Amino acid sequence: MAHLLFWGGTLSILIILSGLVLYAAHGGFNDRAIELHRAASWAGQVHPREVFVSIAEVARGLEARPMRPTAVIALGLTLLLMTPVAGVVVAIAGFLADGDYRYAVIATIVFALLVVGTVMARRAG
Amino acid sequence: MALTTFFFAVAATSVAAGTAGAILGLGGGILLVPVLALYFGVDLRYAMGASIVSVIATSSGAAAAYLRTGLSNVRIGFFLVVATVSGAITGALLAGMVPTRWLMLVLGLALAYSAFATIQQINVEVPDDVPFDWLARRFGLEGAYYDRALGRQVPYRATHVGRGFAAMFGAGILSGLLGIGSGAFKVLAMDYFMRVPMKVSTATSNFMIGITAAASAGIYFARGDIHPLIAAPVAVGVLVGAYLGTVVMATLRNTTVRKVFLPILIYLAASMLLRGLGMHLL
Numbered sequence: 001m002a003h004l005l006f007w008g009g010t011l012s013i014l015i016i017l018s019g020l021v022l023y024a025a026h027g028g029f030n031d032r033a034i035e036l037h038r039a040a041s042w043a044g045q046v047h048p049r050e051v052f053v054s055i056a057e058v059a060r061g062l063e064a065r066p067m068r069p070t071a072v073i074a075l076g077l078t079l080l081l082m083t084p085v086a087g088v089v090v091a092i093a094g095f096l097a098d099g100d101y102r103y104a105v106i107a108t109i110v111f112a113l114l115v116v117g118t119v120m121a122r123r124a125g
Numbered sequence: 126m127a128l129t130t131f132f133f134a135v136a137a138t139s140v141a142a143g144t145a146g147a148i149l150g151l152g153g154g155i156l157l158v159p160v161l162a163l164y165f166g167v168d169l170r171y172a173m174g175a176s177i178v179s180v181i182a183t184s185s186g187a188a189a190a191y192l193r194t195g196l197s198n199v200r201i202g203f204f205l206v207v208a209t210v211s212g213a214i215t216g217a218l219l220a221g222m223v224p225t226r227w228l229m230l231v232l233g234l235a236l237a238y239s240a241f242a243t244i245q246q247i248n249v250e251v252p253d254d255v256p257f258d259w260l261a262r263r264f265g266l267e268g269a270y271y272d273r274a275l276g277r278q279v280p281y282r283a284t285h286v287g288r289g290f291a292a293m294f295g296a297g298i299l300s301g302l303l304g305i306g307s308g309a310f311k312v313l314a315m316d317y318f319m320r321v322p323m324k325v326s327t328a329t330s331n332f333m334i335g336i337t338a339a340a341s342a343g344i345y346f347a348r349g350d351i352h353p354l355i356a357a358p359v360a361v362g363v364l365v366g367a368y369l370g371t372v373v374m375a376t377l378r379n380t381t382v383r384k385v386f387l388p389i390l391i392y393l394a395a396s397m398l399l400r401g402l403g404m405h406l407l
Contacts, residue, residue, distance in 0.1 A: 002192035009185035
C-alpha cells in the first residue's frame with residue numbers, strides 16, 4: 001500500500017509536470033495573466049476552456065491535435081485524486097493475504113462508503 | 126498577476142503547507158485556502174478545489190513514508206475512517222435540516238475545551254498507564270514504532286475507543302455539513318481520547334485524510350472547481366513539502382509536535398465560535 005501511494009503520487013506529479021512543460025512550450029506562460037475569478041454558476045453557459053469537469057472531457061483534450069497541455073495536467077490531477085481509492089483496494093487485498101478477515105471487512109466497508117458517497121454526490125451535483 | 130509569478134509563488138506556499146500538513150496530520154487546506162483566497166485573490170471555490178488536491182497530495186506523499194516506517198497505524202486508520210466517512214454521508218443527508226450556526230457554536234466550544242485539555246498534557250511525551258479497553262484489544266488497535274528522537278522502540282495501545290469513534294462520527298457529520306476538513310479532529314480524537322502517541326496520531330491522520338477527501342473529490346471535479354493551472358502548482362509543491370515533512374517529523378519529539386498543533390486548535394476554536402456567532406474569520 002505504501003508503494004501504491006508513493007508511485008501514485010509520483011506518477012501523477014510527473015504527468016502534471018510534463019503537462020506544465022508542454023504548456024510552457026506552447027507559450028502558455030508568455031505574459032499571460034491568469035483568470036482567478038469563477039462565475040457563480042455555469043448553468044447554460046460554457047465553462048472556461050482550461051477547466052475540465054469529466055474524464056471524457058480530459059480524454060477529448062488528450063486526443064486533440066495538437067494535444068492540449070491543460071488536459072495532460074488534468075489527467076495527472078485525476079490520477080492523484082484516485083490514488084487513495086486505489087490504496088483502499090490494495091489494503092483490502094493486503095488484509096486478505098495476511099488472513100486478517102476482520103480488517104478486510106472493515107476496509108471493504110470503507111470502500112463501499114466511498115462508492116455510496118460518490119453516487120450521492122453525483123445525484124446532488 | 127502574471128501567470129509565471131503566480132505559479133512560483135503558489136508552489137512555494139504549497140511546499141510550506143505540505144511540510145506543515147505532513148507533520149501535523151492536516152491536509153494543508155486550513156493553511157492554503159486563506160492564503161490562496163485572501164492573498165492571491167483566487168476565487169474561494171477554486172481555492173477549495175485546490176485544497177482537496179492538496180489534502181490528497183499531502184496524504185499520498187506523507188502516508189507512503191509513514192506506512193513504511195510504521196508510524197501510521199493502518200488498523201486505527203481504517204477503524205476510524207469508517208466513523209468519519211459514514212458521519213460525512215450522514216452530514217450531507219442532514220444538510221439543510223440542521224441549524225449550522227448552533228452546530229458551529231457547539232463545535233467551537235468543544236474545540237476550545239480540547240485546546241485547554243491539550244495544554245494540560247502538553248508535556249506528555251508518551252502516554253503511560255493507559256486504561257485497558259476491550260474494543261482496542263478486540264480490534265487490535267495497538268502497535269509500536271521506533272522513535273528516533275527518543276532513541277527507542279515505543280509500544281502503545283489505544284484506549285476509550287468508543288469515545289474516539291463517536292467523536293470521529295461527529296466530526297464526520299460536521300465536515301459533511303459544513304464542508305470543512307477534519308484532519309485536526311482526527312488528531313485530537315487519537316491524541317486526546319484514545320491516548321495514542323502524538324506522532325502516531327498525526328501520521329495516522331495523514332493516512333486517513335486522503336481517503337476522506339477522496340469521498341468528496343469527485344464532486345469538486347464535476348462542479349469544475351479544480352482549475353488545472355491553480356491546482357498544478359499546489360499539487361507539485363505540496364507533494365514535495367510532504368516528503369520534506371516526513372523527514373523532519375522523524376527527528377521531532379511528540380511534545381514538539383503537540384506544541385505546534387496547539388495554535389492551530391486555538392485558531393480553529395476561535396474561527397468556529399465566531400462563525401457560530403455570525404462573524405467570518407475565514
